[in-house]
Amino acid sequence: xxxxxxxxxxxxxxxxxxxxxxxxxxxxxxxxxxxxxxxxxxxxxxxxxxxxxxxxxxxxxxxxxxxxxxxxxxxxxxxxxxxxxxxxxxxxxxxxxxxxxxxxxxxxxxxxxxxxxxxxxxxxxxxxxxxxxxxxxxxxxxxxxxxxxxxxxxxxxxxxxxxxxxxxxxxxxxxxxxxxxxxxxxxxxxxxxxxxxxxxxxxxxxxxxxxxxxxxxxxxxxxxxxxxxxxxxxxxxxxxxxxxxxxxxxxxxxxxxxxxxxxxxxxxxxxxxxxxxxxxxxxxxxxxxxxxxxxxxxxxxxxxxxxxxxxxxxxxxxxxxxxxxxxxxxxxxxxxxxxxxxxxxxxxxxxxxxxxxxxxxxxxxxxxxxxxxxxxxxxxxxxxxxxxxxxxxxxxxxxxxxxxxxxxxxxxxxxxxxxxxxxxxxxxxxxxxxxxxxxxxxxxxxxxxxxxxxxxxxxxxxxxxxxxxxxxxxxxxxxxxxxxxxxxxxxxxxx
Numbered sequence: 091x092x093x094x095x096x097x098x099x100x101x102x103x104x105x106x107x108x109x110x111x112x113x114x115x116x117x118x119x120x121x122x123x124x125x126x127x128x129x130x131x132x133x134x135x136x137x138x139x140x141x142x143x144x145x146x147x148x149x150x151x152x153x154x155x156x157x158x159x160x161x162x163x164x165x166x167x168x169x170x171x172x173x174x175x176x177x178x179x180x181x182x183x184x185x186x187x188x189x190x191x192x193x194x195x196x197x198x199x200x201x202x203x204x205x206x207x208x209x210x211x212x213x214x215x216x217x218x219x220x221x222x223x224x225x226x227x228x229x230x231x232x233x234x235x236x237x238x239x240x241x242x243x244x245x246x247x248x249x250x251x252x253x254x255x256x257x258x259x260x261x262x263x264x265x266x267x268x269x270x271x272x273x274x275x276x277x278x279x280x281x282x283x284x285x286x287x288x289x290x291x292x293x294x295x296x297x298x299x300x301x302x303x304x305x306x307x308x309x310x311x312x313x314x315x316x317x318x319x320x321x322x323x324x325x326x327x328x329x330x331x332x333x334x335x336x337x338x339x340x341x342x343x344x345x346x347x348x349x350x351x352x353x354x355x356x357x358x359x360x361x362x363x364x365x366x367x368x369x370x371x372x373x374x375x376x377x378x379x380x381x382x383x384x385x386x387x388x389x390x391x392x393x394x395x396x397x398x399x400x401x402x403x404x405x406x407x408x409x410x411x412x413x414x415x416x417x418x419x420x421x422x423x424x425x426x427x428x429x430x431x432x433x434x435x436x437x438x439x440x441x442x443x444x445x446x447x448x449x450x451x452x453x454x455x456x457x458x459x460x461x462x463x464x465x466x467x468x469x470x471x472x473x474x475x476x477x478x479x480x481x482x483x484x485x486x487x488x489x490x491x492x493x494x495x496x497x498x499x500x501x502x503x504x505x506x507x508x509x510x511x512x513x514x515x516x517x518x519x520x521x522x523x524x525x526x527x528x529x530x531x532x533x534x535x536x537x538x539x540x541x542x543x544x545x546x547x548x549x550x551x552x553x554x555x556x557x558x559x560x561x562x563x564x565x566x567x568x569x570x571x572x573x574x575x576x577x578x579x580x581x582x583x584x585x
Contacts, residue, residue, distance in 0.1 A: 093120050094135040103135045137163070147196075148293055149351040152343065153391050154187065156296045165213075167206055169290040180220055188218065194349045203229075206290060207282025211237040226283050231257030238278045244271055297341070297395035299333075301325045308347050308388025312376050315344070315392065319372050322394040323365035336361025336402035342372060344383070345391035352383055356429045359421040359457050361400045367422060374429035424456040433457070445529050447489060447581065483527060484550065486560040486582030493579035496561060504567045507549045511561070513580050518553045525549035526563075544576075550584070558584035 091114070094103040100120040109130065114123050120132060140163060148166055151158045154177070157169035170183065177183035184200055191198045201212025203221035208229055212219040215233050230237055233256050235245045248271065253259050259267065259279065268276055281288040301322045309315060319342065330336060338361060344352040356371045376383070424436040437453040440460065444450045497512040507523035531543035544565040551559045560583065565576035 091123070091130055091132050092135050093132050100132075140164075145293075146350070149353075150345065150349045151187075152294075152351065153345050153393075154183065156294075156300070157290050157292045159290045159293055161210070165210070167209075167290045169292075170202070184218065184220065190349070205282055205284045206288050207239060207278065208284075210239060211282065223284075227260065230282060231255065231260065233257075235259070238275070238282065240275055240278055244275060247271060248275075295397070297397050298399060299326060299329050299396040300393055301329075301395075302343075302391060302393035305390050305392070308390045309392075310385040310388045312380060315376065315389070316369060316373055318392045319394060320365055320369045322392070323368040326368075326394060326396065327363045327365055330363040330396070330399070330402070333399070334402060335399040336363045337368070337396045337398075338362075338400050339397040340368065340371075341395045341397050343391075343393040343395065344389045345393070346384075346386050347388055347390045348386055350384070350386065352389075354379065354383075355397070356425070357433070357457050358425050360418065361402045363402060370422075371425055371429045374426045378430045421456075428456065445532055447485070447529075448492070451489075484584075486558075487585045489560075489582040490580070493562075493581045496578045496580050498563075498578040505547070507551065508561075508578065511551075511578065518557075518559075520551055521554045521556075522552040523549050529562075548581070560584065 091102060091106070091109050092104040093100045095101075102114060102116050102118045102120065102123060105114055105116065112127055112130075114126070114130075123130060124132075144160060144163070144166070148158045148160055151166060151168055155168050155170050155173045159167040159169075161167050170180075174180045174183050177186060180202055184202055188198060188200055199213050199217040201209045201214070201216065201219055201221070203209040203212055203226065204223045205226060208221050208226040211230055211233055212221050215237055216229075219229075221229050235248055235254065235256060237256050238259070248254070248259065253262060256279075259275070260283075264276060277286065280286040303318055303322060309318070326337075337358060339355060339357050342354040344354070346352070354372070354375055356375050358371070362368060424438075427436050433455050436456040438456045438459040439451045440454050442450055442452050494513070498508040499510065499512075501508050505526070507525060508520055510517060510519045512518070526547035526549055529546045529548060531545065533542060536542060546562045546564055548560060548562040551561055553559070559580060561578060561580045563576045563578050565574070567576060
């Protein structure tokens with residue numbers, strides 16, 4: 091028997107058949123139950139654990155249909171429209187589901203009907219019944235009001251006026267019912283009878299493309315799983331080619347014979363549909379997760395799904411049949427590394443509009459970085475003036491994440507470059523210098539009340555041994571007696 095706390099009172103939340111035989115009921119106080127039967131076993135309810143169990147069962151039911159929804163705390167909705175023929179018909183499918191649940195240690199009841207409301211009533215009040223189309227009214231008529239899935243307060247009001255069954259409600263005039271008991275009552279009634287559509291909202295997004303393989307003998311080895319992935323990817327390629335798309339996110343579902351489900355997803359930087367490349371990505375992912383995948387007694391169903399897709403751009407190859415696309419090779423390498431080490435393992439620098447050098451570039455995950463696109467063929471830009479080449483300012487090969495302070499003992503002139511400087515306890519003598527390049531603060535990004543950042547004067551410095559540096563002076567010289575002297579920083583090094 092399971093208990094839960096209700097208004098500072100421990101009450102019965104659930105009980106088995108033996109407890110029901112002792113005339114115990116849900117909602118009864120634990121103190122009263124112990125007074126009647128002192129030897130009963132009581133376990134405190136764990137709603138979070140129950141929720142995780144129900145979600146695990148919903149994952150397992152994905153083997154029958156992708157449209158699986160959770161119903162309250164103890165039920166599942168499965169929209170099996172168009173799926174029953176894959177399992178030998180409605181009766182065979184229902185029997186298989188019930189048998190598999192029983193083998194896993196669960197006592198379940200099922201109902202199958204053309205409407206969710208009728209299926210819900212058939213499962214909870216008849217058990218394992220299949221309701222043919224048009225028989226919903228005959229099913230509901232003798233059942234109590236709770237079969238209509240209405241609130242307890244509404245049931246109490248209906249019973250107070252003598253309406254104690256669903257058939258009595260169906261026989262009563264609709265207008266007075268709506269005025270007195272609200273529109274929800276009629277909504278539930280019409281949904282159960284099929285007069286209004288009721289959609290089952292799946293708990294997980296439905297993949298636009300999926301291929302799967304039912305196995306007569308369960309597989310346990312990673313090599314066997316990879317061979318299945320290769321075969322499924324071949325079947326998936328045909329559908330992707332027909333749609334003119336490539337996969338951006340793929341998911342592998344491994345259904346274990348005892349009910350557990352493993353879900354393994356990989357992402358691609360570019361749309362992909364080549365089976366060999368898909369198999370490589372999952373090889374890396376399975377290698378990384380090999381210690382975390384428990385095959386148990388084996389997997390009897392393997393499914394490969396495309397969770398997201400994008401337009402696949404064909405690339406013209408050369409006479410050997412190979413396309414000269416270096417970016418594709420880099421993208422494939424990055425995808426394999428990400429599959430093995432995680433999404434944050436490969437980052438790509440992206441240019442950002444900013445005057446300050448440390449803000450002009452940011453690192454983003456490789457898959458989120460914008461892809462370089464080739465210019466459209468056949469388009470020309472009209473020229474209204476002679477061409478002019480503009481070279482951007484020279485920047486160091488290595489830019490420090492944060493500038494490092496340096497000591498500058500003297501300069502030729504107050505606003506000029508340093509004659510020598512000390513950095514990381516070493517003294518460097520300046521042989522040549524270029525600059526300054528003045529970079530002012532981005533005043534439009536300042537917060538109200540924030541102090542304005544000092545102006546920077548950057549210099550390209552070459553020391554006596556030919557090494558080149560990029561350093562700057564922060565602040566300007568001032569003749570004011572209380573003015574702080576400018577500071578010098580090292581910001582990068584050239585090749």
